[in-house]
Amino acid sequence: MLAALQMAQGYDRTRFAFAEGKSLWGDPSGLGERQGEATQGERLMQLLQRRWIVCEPDGTDYRDFLAAKTNPLDRKHLGNFHDRVGEYLTLELRLRDKWTWWHDQKFQPDGTAMQPGPYRAVQDHFMRSVVQSRNLRGMRILDFGCGNGHYARLFADQGAKVVGVDTAEALIDLARHNHGNLAEFRFAPGDAAVVDLLSKYKNCEFDIIFLSDVLLLMLGAKAEGLTEAIGALLDQFRRLLRPGRGELQMMEPNATFFLAGRYGGKDLPYAIIPEYREPVFNVVPTLDRVVALMAERGFGLVGYQHPQLDPDEGDADFAGWAHAFPLWDFMTFTPVAEFLSPSGAVNRD
Ligand SMILES: C[S@@+](CC[C@H](N)C(=O)[O-])C[C@H]1O[C@@H](n2cnc3c(N)ncnc32)[C@H](O)[C@@H]1O
Known part of the structure; x- marks a missing residue:
């Protein structure tokens, strides 16, 4: 899904054009020629939107969905990064040692x-x-x-x-x-x-x-x-x-x-x-x-x-x-x- 979204946006956010020798002046966005792929990306985005996999970027329902969570059980809002980490820690890892989750992502x-x-x-x-x-x-x-x-x-x-x-x-x-x-x-x-x-x-x-x-x-x-x-x-x-x-x-x-x-x-x-x-x-x-x-x-x-x-x-x-x-x-x-x-x-x- 993430790969599809990245493709939909028309470029790979994990690579910087600057790292490939493009200068800041020559390519202020840092996205390089990959912007050429945006047409294909736009088509994919339309498809995702038609199927409600992705909402209209300027739609109020979409903005409401992105709002912070009102409480840890709030499933209506996606919440910010910390809401989601908090939800995960509270609801899914509550019975485990609090450092185990941290340990297992490193070791x-x-x-x-x-x-x-x-x-x-x-x-x-x-x-x-x-x-x-x-x-x-x-x-x-x-x-x-x-x-x-x-x-x-x-x-x-x-x-x-x-x-x-x-x-x-x-x-x-x-x-x-x-x-x-x-x-x-x-x-x-x-x-x-x-x-x-x-x-x-x-x-x-x-x-x-x-x-x-x-x-x-x-x-x-x-x-x-x-x-x-x-x-x-x-x-x-x-x-x-x-x-x-x-x-x-x-x-x-x-x-x-x-x-x-x-x-x-x-x-x-x-x-x-x-x-x-x-x-x-x-x-x-x-x-x-x-x-x-x-x-x-x-x-x-x-x-x-x-x-x-x-x-x-x-x-x-x-x-x-x-x-x-x-x-x-x-x-x-x-x-x-x-x-x-x-x-x-x-x-x-
Ligand atoms: C992010 S982990 C890093 C562990 C280790 N230094 C490493 O790099 O793999 C943070 C560690 O600090 C410990 N810690 C947190 N507060 C502490 C305190 N007041 N005194 C001693 N250890 C503490 C935690 O128990 C945890 O093991």
């Missing part, structure tokens, strides 16, 4: 391998190049929000001594089952328990604290900004790292990740989430907010990279998108010895 259910897709082709590919580019032997690494321990295992394979911490018990169980002989995995049932657990480790105990796709969840769930829980956590991170040497590495989705559903893949739902500056759903924190938050807690940004697509996966469905835009930001912060708190007071170690 094989047994947690031993990643599913093909952007995580494997961009995120995992990048992390493999990061760990191979430096000597981790003997380093102490905390994988915070480690999930099923996939990256903890990657660090341990390079000779690091790794502790993985997470609030999802099912994922910690999986991590222990798959990689428990290589790294230590600790479960903590919630923010306060996590801070309590971290407080048991010594000052400067870790060389690296690594978070992959974790901070956005914490900030997203706590829309009002720096809550006590996040502050307490960042204070622990700061205490656990050596000023000027220790690294807090965070890999978070780039804001454009959420447009990839519109442009990035043939099987992805069509949705634009105008999230970045107006965080209605708090899906991703803005970069300036992340950097300001870290500065307030005494961390300076010392590294910033966009993970790149694995060239061997270049013909994957979403590859055009991943070439043109970053899917993740990889940021490295280090504790600074002296910093200004939001009140203007100077903090020193």
Whole structure:
């Protein structure tokens, strides 16, 4: 059906003409010569409309159908992306562990391998190049929000001594089952328990604290900004790292990740989430907010990279998108010895 709709629109949204050497001036739409196919597409659209598979684009019934859902049981309206995710999570996955759905779209259910897709082709590919580019032997690494321990295992394979911490018990169980002989995995049932657990480790105990796709969840769930829980956590991170040497590495989705559903893949739902500056759903924190938050807690940004697509996966469905835009930001912060708190007071170690 999606393929038919794409054809009906007369071009393939997953490929950019710019990626094929067309310039912005020469082809401002980025759609290239594919617009020539629109006649065939129009014919198909008329057919779909006659059969009520697709409604008139300017029809009020169509617009009403696209409106937000009034409640999770509202079947009359299609709703926005979040309504649909919410409906799916509430009605179909309510009996399952809340992280299982997330886990199974990234990994094989047994947690031993990643599913093909952007995580494997961009995120995992990048992390493999990061760990191979430096000597981790003997380093102490905390994988915070480690999930099923996939990256903890990657660090341990390079000779690091790794502790993985997470609030999802099912994922910690999986991590222990798959990689428990290589790294230590600790479960903590919630923010306060996590801070309590971290407080048991010594000052400067870790060389690296690594978070992959974790901070956005914490900030997203706590829309009002720096809550006590996040502050307490960042204070622990700061205490656990050596000023000027220790690294807090965070890999978070780039804001454009959420447009990839519109442009990035043939099987992805069509949705634009105008999230970045107006965080209605708090899906991703803005970069300036992340950097300001870290500065307030005494961390300076010392590294910033966009993970790149694995060239061997270049013909994957979403590859055009991943070439043109970053899917993740990889940021490295280090504790600074002296910093200004939001009140203007100077903090020193
Ligand atoms: C999107 S998953 C990422 C898992 C893993 N880092 C990876 O990249 O595969 C987010 C993880 O953060 C964990 N998490 C969420 N809030 C947390 C918190 N306050 N403390 C520790 N872990 C947390 C979740 O349980 C989940 O496993």
